[in-house]
Amino acid sequence: MKPAVRTGNHYITGDVACAEGAIAAGCRFFGAYPITPATEVAEHMAERLPDVGGTFIQMEDEIAAMASILGAAWTGVKTMTATSGPGFSLMMENLGLGVCTETPCVIVNVQRTGPSTGLPTQTGQGDMMQARWGSHGDYELIAIAPSSPQDCFYHTILAFNLSEKYRVPVLVMADEIVGHMSEKVVIPDAREITLVSRPRPKGRKDRFRLYQPGPDGVAPMPAIGEGYNVHVTGLTHDERGYPVMTPEAQEEMMTRLKGKIRNNLDDIIRTEEYRMEDADIVIVSYGISVRTGLTAVDEARRLGYKVGLFRLITVWPFPEERIHAIAARVKGLITVEINLGQVHYEVERCAHGQAATYLVGDAGGKIIHPDKVVSLIQEVFQP
Amino acid sequence: MSANTQPGIDHQGAHPLDDLIRTDRIPHIWCPGCGTGTAFSSCLTAIKATGIPYNQFTMVSGIGCSGRAAGYIKIDSFHTTHGRAIPFASGIKMARPDLNVIVFSGDGDLFAIGGNHFIHAARRNMDMTVICVNNLIYGMTGGQVAATTPSKAKTTTTPFGNPDAPFNLPLMAYAAGASYVARWTILHVRDLTNAINEALLKKGFSFIEVLAPCPVNYGRRNKQKSLDTLRLYREKTIIRNGADPARADIDFGRGVILGTFIDRDRDTCDELYDATCRRNED
Numbered sequence: 236m237k238p239a240v241r242t243g244n245h246y247i248t249g250d251v252a253c254a255e256g257a258i259a260a261g262c263r264f265f266g267a268y269p270i271t272p273a274t275e276v277a278e279h280m281a282e283r284l285p286d287v288g289g290t291f292i293q294m295e296d297e298i299a300a301m302a303s304i305l306g307a308a309w310t311g312v313k314t315m316t317a318t319s320g321p322g323f324s325l326m327m328e329n330l331g332l333g334v335c336t337e338t339p340c341v342i343v344n345v346q347r348t349g350p351s352t353g354l355p356t357q358t359g360q361g362d363m364m365q366a367r368w369g370s371h372g373d374y375e376l377i378a379i380a381p382s383s384p385q386d387c388f389y390h391t392i393l394a395f396n397l398s399e400k401y402r403v404p405v406l407v408m409a410d411e412i413v414g415h416m417s418e419k420v421v422i423p424d425a426r427e428i429t430l431v432s433r434p435r436p437k438g439r440k441d442r443f444r445l446y447q448p449g450p451d452g453v454a455p456m457p458a459i460g461e462g463y464n465v466h467v468t469g470l471t472h473d474e475r476g477y478p479v480m481t482p483e484a485q486e487e488m489m490t491r492l493k494g495k496i497r498n499n500l501d502d503i504i505r506t507e508e509y510r511m512e513d514a515d516i517v518i519v520s521y522g523i524s525v526r527t528g529l530t531a532v533d534e535a536r537r538l539g540y541k542v543g544l545f546r547l548i549t550v551w552p553f554p555e556e557r558i559h560a561i562a563a564r565v566k567g568l569i570t571v572e573i574n575l576g577q578v579h580y581e582v583e584r585c586a587h588g589q590a591a592t593y594l595v596g597d598a599g600g601k602i603i604h605p606d607k608v609v610s611l612i613q614e615v616f617q618p
Numbered sequence: 619m620s621a622n623t624q625p626g627i628d629h630q631g632a633h634p635l636d637d638l639i640r641t642d643r644i645p646h647i648w649c650p651g652c653g654t655g656t657a658f659s660s661c662l663t664a665i666k667a668t669g670i671p672y673n674q675f676t677m678v679s680g681i682g683c684s685g686r687a688a689g690y691i692k693i694d695s696f697h698t699t700h701g702r703a704i705p706f707a708s709g710i711k712m713a714r715p716d717l718n719v720i721v722f723s724g725d726g727d728l729f730a731i732g733g734n735h736f737i738h739a740a741r742r743n744m745d746m747t748v749i750c751v752n753n754l755i756y757g758m759t760g761g762q763v764a765a766t767t768p769s770k771a772k773t774t775t776t777p778f779g780n781p782d783a784p785f786n787l788p789l790m791a792y793a794a795g796a797s798y799v800a801r802w803t804i805l806h807v808r809d810l811t812n813a814i815n816e817a818l819l820k821k822g823f824s825f826i827e828v829l830a831p832c833p834v835n836y837g838r839r840n841k842q843k844s845l846d847t848l849r850l851y852r853e854k855t856i857i858r859n860g861a862d863p864a865r866a867d868i869d870f871g872r873g874v875i876l877g878t879f880i881d882r883d884r885d886t887c888d889e890l891y892d893a894t895c896r897r898n899e900d
């Protein structure tokens with residue numbers, strides 16, 4: 236077998252970095268379906284997985300790819316798939332099954348532009364609300380947005396760790412630029428990488444209850460064949476995992492599904508700040524658009540504006556309280572994203588009228604030029 | 619009400635399949651006269667007959683009346699999404715090739731919404747046993763036309779009769795690459811059980827079609843009482859092992875062929891993956 240962690244300095248794309256991050260995180264099963272601009276994740280996994288004792292399979296469509304990683308996850312392995320817009324749409328059905336059955340897995344979405352086939356080879360951030368709400372029903376999950384190939388490596392590991400800890404599908408919401416650009420990626424020594432594995436059951440097997448939560452709200456998860464005789468269903472179920480068709484059972488299940496995320500926001504949410512100390516204008520951004528924001532901050536500062544950047548590493552769950560607190564002390568919040576307003580409306584909701592909110596968006600296909608942000612600042616604010 | 623308190627039922631002796639049933643989930647949802655339960659108990663008997671420890675089996679179902687089977691069997695079992703049992707099961711099999719994977723589901727689930735998954739799993743010779751309870755209709759949703767409904771049959775969405783032709787399932791399984799293909803009815807319990815047992819022990823993609831009555835949603839609209847359907851199974855079927863699957867259309871007028879159509883050996887998906895992709899070079 237070859238080493239799972241390729242320690243060293245590399246010059247690789249974000250897609251390849253996602254794959255390397257996954258393998259470093261312990262991912263040993265990948266269910267694939269080719270789609271631009273995420274194909275290279277699959278290609279790299281196809282080459283790497285058999286050499287580290289893992290399994291790669293290219294399925295017949297993205298529905299099957301998503302189904303396969305859920306099934307494989309119940310054998311006790313860490314699993315992943317990667318896709319883009321149209322494939323992401325097809326995965327929504329089984330993404331919901333993953334949420335409902337509390338199956339850890341990671342889905343990388345290297346976003347392109349939609350709707351429909353859109354601009355398959357060009358960037359976009361238009362799937363952010365689909366990431367949040369795309370599968371039917373009410374639920375919580377976690378979505379992370381990398382801004383660089385280096386992020387792709389670490390954020391994929393983070394995605395696995397959160398997914399295992401909270402038994403929830405985690406989305407890595409990259410985009411075509413981050414996925415396809417090559418940059419320096421430093422892969423540390425394996426010992427420096429912290430890995431988390433799903434909580435495992437202890438005690439008597441005949442008394443085991445599949446969804447009886449531990450102190451953090453997450454239930455231990457057995458693997459197939461260990462003798463726990465679990466029944467796993469996408470129907471509304473009780474703590475035993477048995478279907479119960481009542482509003483009371485639904486409420487109990489939803490309370491647990493939402494609670495394990497909502498009650499652990501401090502542990503889950505990750506943000507970063509740049510020149511925020513004295514800022515009275517704050518750019519909110521995530522993913523590739525963070526790089527637009529960083530340049531815009533420096534440029535506007537040069538012109539005398541006190542601008543800072545608030546970066547969402549985890550976009551979902553949304554850092555509601557942080558945005559609310561920032562809005563209380565600034566003049567304006569500017570969301571930069573490659574769509575015509577998705578996360579912007581979340582910022583507006585959380586600002587709650589305390590600060591003006593603006594969108595610098597784009598219909599898709601290109602990164603937003605920092606000048607567009609600086610022009611807006613010059614237009615609506617005094618230095 | 620739990621089964622243990624139902625009047626008129628003798629609970630003294632345990633049923634021989636009790637060790638494979640989630641007795642705390644009984645009564646089941648299947649209607650009186652439904653064929654699914656018989657197919658299910660054949661499956662359990664066949665599992666038992668293999669002598670393989672139960673925890674080396676897993677069952678995956680899709681959605682529909684037969685899809686509830688996974689909820690009644692007392693092994694690790696999965697009730698997944700509509701049509702997706704096979705790819706879910708494929709993930710299990712490829713991650714843990716030592717497990718015996720059974721897919722138990724209905725014709726609507728496996729051959730309409732899940733048809734694409736079926737042919738690809740057969741093509742790859744995914745080492746699993748797929749049991750399809752074919753009642754010619756969508757039972758759970760109240761009797762709509764399926765990909766298996768005979769031409770001219772009345773359903774809630776073909777009130778003037780089905781204008782379309784049904785699939786020949788054994789032919790499709792054979793053409794797509796299955797290693798083992800058989801068809802029985804729930805009247806042929808012993809043959810069915812033996813066939814499932816054979817399929818479980820068979821390496822590769824095994825497919826068993828089980829003809830089963832749905833008196834509530836198919837029979838009622840097509841002038842077939844439960845017993846009429848069973849009479850057809852007895853009088854209008856021809857047992858012919860090794861028959862050409864191309865002649866396996868379901869036409870009770872002409873006679874429906876039952877038996878083992880295909881039993882052939884071919885490397886499985888996981889074997890081929892190991893042989894082809896695990897290079898073990900330095």
Ligand code: SF4
Pocket residue numbers: 647648649651652653654683684753757758831832833834835836
């Ligand atoms: S509706 Fe038909 S298939 Fe479903 S349980 Fe009733 S008889 Fe069986």
